[in-house]
Amino acid sequence: MKIGELARRSGLTTHTIRYYERIGLLPYADRDRSSRRDYDASILLWIEFLGRLKTTGMPIREMLQYAELRERGSDTEPARRALLERHRERVRTRVDELNACLLVLDTKIGGYAEVEQRMKDYDAALPQRRRKPVGARSPRAR
Amino acid sequence: MKIGELARRSGLTTHTIRYYERIGLLPYADRDRSSRRDYDASILLWIEFLGRLKTTGMPIREMLQYAELRERGSDTEPARRALLERHRERVRTRVDELNACLLVLDTKIGGYAEVEQRMKDYDAALPQRRRKPVGARSPRAR
DNA sequence: TCTTGACTTAGAGTGCGCTCGAACTCGTAA
DNA sequence: TTACGAGTTCGAGCGCACTCTAAGTCAAGA
Incomplete structure (x- = not known):
């Protein structure tokens, strides 16, 4: 090849x-x-x-x-095994870390979702008003 | 501060x-x-x-x-949410990937462990021989 | 007053893992 | 026979995320 x-x-x-x-x-x-x-x-x-x-x-x-x-041949197998075991431990740690971050991310995203939901509720509670175009917001102080 | x-x-x-x-x-x-x-x-x-x-x-x-x-303020919250959701998806994919690799790693390490076990069994089956010092191996062709 | 040490800026340098370019050599198909 | 495409080597360049240096400023304590 x-x-x-x-x-x-x-x-x-x-x-x-x-x-x-x-x-x-x-x-x-x-x-x-x-x-x-x-x-x-x-x-x-x-x-x-x-x-x-x-x-x-x-x-x-x-x-x-x-x-x-x-x-260097099969004499080094225990060393290779040890190397891979160390690495596996690090990977496991990394996975845990990522999972922990995923939880935080979920919370954060959940927060945004709540806000969006409250806005939808607010719009729905005022049926007599003309529905705002998507994306439009009231002016707001920074 | x-x-x-x-x-x-x-x-x-x-x-x-x-x-x-x-x-x-x-x-x-x-x-x-x-x-x-x-x-x-x-x-x-x-x-x-x-x-x-x-x-x-x-x-x-x-x-x-x-x-x-x-x-740019709270008008951008939906965009921020979308960004985080995309990212979360990527992270989840990454976690899956890592977990898949962990399985392979387990297999590989398991393979080395088996070899080591067979060597121990071999040593144990020859009780009349002087036990080899830890780490010593018979010479072996490369 | 003098010294110390934490701060300031602009810009250069580093380590990683590629990625690309230049200039060249072959073997094959038209 | 000549053109093409796939290969060769060596070395430079790149994108990322810092990390460090040099030269200077400033406030507070001895």
């Missing part, structure tokens, strides 16, 4: 693939006789996993640590 | 507070007669809310939109 196809299949750009190779996130790819990168399909699994780490906010420098442990 | 105290109480640095004012995220602060910023405690609530937006990954340019709507 050439870099273009890998790009299509992985969702990365060719620029990013070369960049990842340069910094060591992707292993140095074999080249064909005209020195073009030629990939094995298995690289897709690795890229996909990197994508998950990225999605969960792992900085590249840490993905790099993981990649290096991987390159 | 001077900028130093606000920094202490808000968790931002004075640098960041000035930066936020410069870009319009914080309102232009009143200055005392020697042109030092003098804050009202109410600014803390705003900073706290900005913090939530930031925590949930809202880019500054969007916080800026919200801040500008706010400055």
